[in-house]
Amino acid sequence: MSFGAEFLRHPDLFPGRRSGETWGEGSVTLDVPGGPYRFSGLAAAQEEALRHRFGGLCRPAGTGGVEDATAAGTLVFRAPAADFLEIDTRGWEYALDLDPAPSSLRVAGLRLMARLDWAPALAGGLWTPEAAGEEWTSVCENYLRIVVAYRLLAADGVVLHSAGITDGASAWLLLGPSGAGKTTASRLCLAAGAEVLSDDLNAVVPGEGNRPLVARLPFTGDLGERQGRQGERETWPLRGLLRLRQGPREELSPLSPAAATAALAAASPYVNRDPFRREPLLAILEGLARAVPAWELTFSLEAGLWSILEGLAK
Amino acid sequence: MSLARLMATAWRQNLLVSVLVELTYRCNLDCFFCYNDLGLRGEPLTREQYFQLFAELRELEVLHLTLSGGEPLAHPDFLALGARARELGFVVRIKSNGHALRGELARRIRDEVDPFLIEVSLHGATAATHDRQTRVPGSFERLLANLAELRALGLRVKLSSTLTAWNEGEIEGMLDLAGALELPLQVDPEVTPRDDGDREPLQVTPSREGVLRLFRLQTERGRALGGEAPLPVRSADEIAPAPAGKHCGAGSAGLAVDPFGNVYPCVQWRRPVGNLHRQTLKEIWQGSAGLAEVRELTVRAAEVVGAHGPRASLLNFCPGMASVLSGGDPLQVYSSAVQRKELLEEVLAEEARRPLLPVIF
Amino acid sequence: MTAITASTVLRRRQDVRYRRIEDEAVVLRQSAAEVLVLNGVGASVLDLADGRRPVSAWIDALAEEYGADRETVSRDVLEFAGEAAAAGLLEPVPGIGEPG
Numbered sequence: 001m002s003f004g005a006e007f008l009r010h011p012d013l014f015p016g017r018r019s020g021e022t023w024g025e026g027s028v029t030l031d032v033p034g035g036p037y038r039f040s041g042l043a044a045a046q047e048e049a050l051r052h053r054f055g056g057l058c059r060p061a062g063t064g065g066v067e068d069a070t071a072a073g074t075l076v077f078r079a080p081a082a083d084f085l086e087i088d089t090r091g092w093e094y095a096l097d098l099d100p101a102p103s104s105l106r107v108a109g110l111r112l113m114a115r116l117d118w119a120p121a122l123a124g125g126l127w128t129p130e131a132a133g134e135e136w137t138s139v140c141e142n143y144l145r146i147v148v149a150y151r152l153l154a155a156d157g158v159v160l161h162s163a164g165i166t167d168g169a170s171a172w173l174l175l176g177p178s179g180a181g182k183t184t185a186s187r188l189c190l191a192a193g194a195e196v197l198s199d200d201l202n203a204v205v206p207g208e209g210n211r212p213l214v215a216r217l218p219f220t221g222d223l224g225e226r227q228g229r230q231g232e233r234e235t236w237p238l239r240g241l242l243r244l245r246q247g248p249r250e251e252l253s254p255l256s257p258a259a260a261t262a263a264l265a266a267a268s269p270y271v272n273r274d275p276f277r278r279e280p281l282l283a284i285l286e287g288l289a290r291a292v293p294a295w296e297l298t299f300s301l302e303a304g305l306w307s308i309l310e311g312l313a314k
Numbered sequence: 315m316s317l318a319r320l321m322a323t324a325w326r327q328n329l330l331v332s333v334l335v336e337l338t339y340r341c342n343l344d345c346f347f348c349y350n351d352l353g354l355r356g357e358p359l360t361r362e363q364y365f366q367l368f369a370e371l372r373e374l375e376v377l378h379l380t381l382s383g384g385e386p387l388a389h390p391d392f393l394a395l396g397a398r399a400r401e402l403g404f405v406v407r408i409k410s411n412g413h414a415l416r417g418e419l420a421r422r423i424r425d426e427v428d429p430f431l432i433e434v435s436l437h438g439a440t441a442a443t444h445d446r447q448t449r450v451p452g453s454f455e456r457l458l459a460n461l462a463e464l465r466a467l468g469l470r471v472k473l474s475s476t477l478t479a480w481n482e483g484e485i486e487g488m489l490d491l492a493g494a495l496e497l498p499l500q501v502d503p504e505v506t507p508r509d510d511g512d513r514e515p516l517q518v519t520p521s522r523e524g525v526l527r528l529f530r531l532q533t534e535r536g537r538a539l540g541g542e543a544p545l546p547v548r549s550a551d552e553i554a555p556a557p558a559g560k561h562c563g564a565g566s567a568g569l570a571v572d573p574f575g576n577v578y579p580c581v582q583w584r585r586p587v588g589n590l591h592r593q594t595l596k597e598i599w600q601g602s603a604g605l606a607e608v609r610e611l612t613v614r615a616a617e618v619v620g621a622h623g624p625r626a627s628l629l630n631f632c633p634g635m636a637s638v639l640s641g642g643d644p645l646q647v648y649s650s651a652v653q654r655k656e657l658l659e660e661v662l663a664e665e666a667r668r669p670l671l672p673v674i675f
Numbered sequence: 676m677t678a679i680t681a682s683t684v685l686r687r688r689q690d691v692r693y694r695r696i697e698d699e700a701v702v703l704r705q706s707a708a709e710v711l712v713l714n715g716v717g718a719s720v721l722d723l724a725d726g727r728r729p730v731s732a733w734i735d736a737l738a739e740e741y742g743a744d745r746e747t748v749s750r751d752v753l754e755f756a757g758e759a760a761a762a763g764l765l766e767p768v769p770g771i772g773e774p775g
Binding site: 010012013014015016017018019020021022025041077078079080082083101127 | 338339340341342343344348350352355358384385387388390413414416419448449450451573574
Binding site: 316317320321323324327329331375376377403404405428430431470 | 692693694695696697699701703705708710712
């Protein structure tokens with residue numbers, strides 16, 4: 001199927017440039033790893049909805065972004081509902097259509113069209129008919145996940161489908177696609193007194209001496225912090241990686257750097273589908289696989305999962 | 315009795331004949347030299363406001379209505395607006411990049427809008443050049459395929475191009491391509507700054523030799539056709555009128571409207587003379603102080619141009635362009651206009667020296 | 676085409692677009708991409724060709740508008756109406772005032 005055909009009534013009219021009619025004069029700047037991220041051209045209701053959704057991660061109104069040349073800016077444009085095909089979302093697994101190119105990325109999805117252009121700094125455009133509420137924040141969040149993944153990649157980091165678990169001093173990343181057990185594993189650790197950063201997406205960023213750090217992302221499934229807390233610690237040293245499987249009995253086996261790299265690649269959403277960024281991605285992931293230990297963990301619901309992790313740490 | 319004289323009357327008497335409406339600045343291509351001011355913000359006109367505008371234009375007896383953009387097909391109400399324009403009896407033109415003009419959309423345009431003409435942009439004779447300017451790979455091949463489809467649907471199409479440093483070596487090829495497609499090709503010899511004054515597009519200003527080559531080709535091809543235009547699809551407002559005491563019809567016989575309701579004397583002269591969110595088109599047409607000033611300026615522009623001697627009509631000078639290039643003075647004749655006049659004079663002199671009949675020894 | 680008479684009812688063809696400028700009109704035939712200029716009589720005839728009134732009503736209206744004698748006006752109008760029909764600007768309305 002050609003790009004956009006699943007989502008768009010007129011894929012031929014997909015925006016070729018960042019232009020159109022914006023929703024309003026509002027803007028929100030988010031301090032999320034890889035940021036800041038500035039959304040502008042917002043209607044008042046859209047701005048309000050984003051501030052409600054992202055809470056403490058939003059810079060106060062009237063500050064930040066305009067002067068910040070490092071911000072990844074996204075203009076939000078109106079698009080008519082008629083531009084998008086109706087999709088029966090019952091039982092539908094959320095998906096996006098991505099079309100990477102050397103210096104751009106086109107995105108088509110549920111009631112959204114977007115493009116990222118590196119010209120040379122990253123600039124984004126988002127076209128949606130959603131003017132307010134959760135429908136709007138959902139569109140924005142699905143777009144933002146992609147921008148964060150690309151921004152972090154450019155900064156030698158990576159976004160991973162993972163559960164991030166911390167004891168306060170350091171963090172583990174439990175890797176796996178949907179259904180692997182990230183949320184289940186997170187609940188088990190939570191019950192044992194650990195903190196869950198996110199049961200869906202976490203970031204790894206380079207720290208001092210290139211030691212990898214886990215950074216919290218506001219993208220969660222059922223568990224984790226979606227809004228950021230003022231004055232909270234932002235990063236935790238990465239202790240290790242576990243590729244999750246569910247099974248009748250616990251089993252732990254070390255992963256070779258190659259296997260760990262493969263697990264990381266499978267867990268790197270969006271950018272792992274981009275052939276133009278495959279090399280830098282693999283270089284980062286290989287470095288990560290060599291920097292921290294990795295295991296494949298088969299666990300059951302009865303597992304003292306957290307105690308397994310604590311045992312590995314000793 | 316002539317069309318030129320009639321248009322001169324329209325200019326003198328401020329009779330609105332042609333209106334160009336930029337429906338949206340959204341576009342599915344990314345042409346390097348696009349003149350749209352992408353930083354412009356405002357409240358887009360609603361469908362009802364467009365219907366109201368069209369009704370007023372009907373009352374003012376406007377003849378030509380051009381739907382433009384950006385890419386006008388990307389406007390959510392394009393088909394409804396086009397159909398209404400057709401219902402009201404305008405001569406409807408669509409300025410499109412042609413990229414989406416195929417399949418169901420093309421058929422619906424034919425059936426529901428029934429435009430008099432679709433003007434489609436061609437940027438080169440090769441994919442390398444055309445796609446370089448549009449910055450969308452594959453756009454050239456797509457355009458050729460769509461042109462074939464449009465012709466099969468019976469839609470009238472004209473190709474338009476702008477001469478640039480990138481395509482100036484392909485003009486002959488582009489004319490040949492147009493000939494093979496049996497479509498007229500109009501080439502504008504001038505790259506303009508963006509409507510916000512940004513001069514980046516001028517980086518691809520064609521060379522003197524490129525402009526000269528274009529003028530020679532156009533003269534040669536016109537001669538080969540026995541002096542006839544390829545297809546008689548020129549609009550009334552494109553025909554240079556008889557002396558009217560004004561340099562052009564901007565604000566006198568024509569107007570342009572942007573997606574936010576700002577009204578301008580023409581698509582090139584970006585001095586807003588009113589806004590449709592605050593006034594009706596009639597109120598602006600009849601009472602705008604800005605428009606009155608523009609009309610006066612076109613009188614003075616005629617005097618400025620007239621001072622360039624007997625061949626002054628060759629000075630393709632635009633007060634709107636002058637305003638941008640000079641930083642605000644619409645009467646300052648800019649050097650590129652003078653240069654083009656000189657080149658035209660050179661080509662006309664060459665023509666004059668040609669023997670009328672082949673010399674047979 | 677059968678000759679146009681005073682009882683013929685004509686209308687502007689669907690693809691005709693025009694604008695009056697003073698006494699004249701610029702006319703565009705959409706289907707043929709032709710641009711024409713019509714003089715006062717021609718422009719007035721286009722205005723009057725609404726598909727309801729016969730040519731005789733046009734003659735009456737124009738004779739009054741121009742203050743001219745009806746016979747002269749009738750000759751001019753019938754001649755122009757015939758030319759306009761032949762040029763594709765006007766067409767008879769089927770079933771109404773068929774030419775005799």
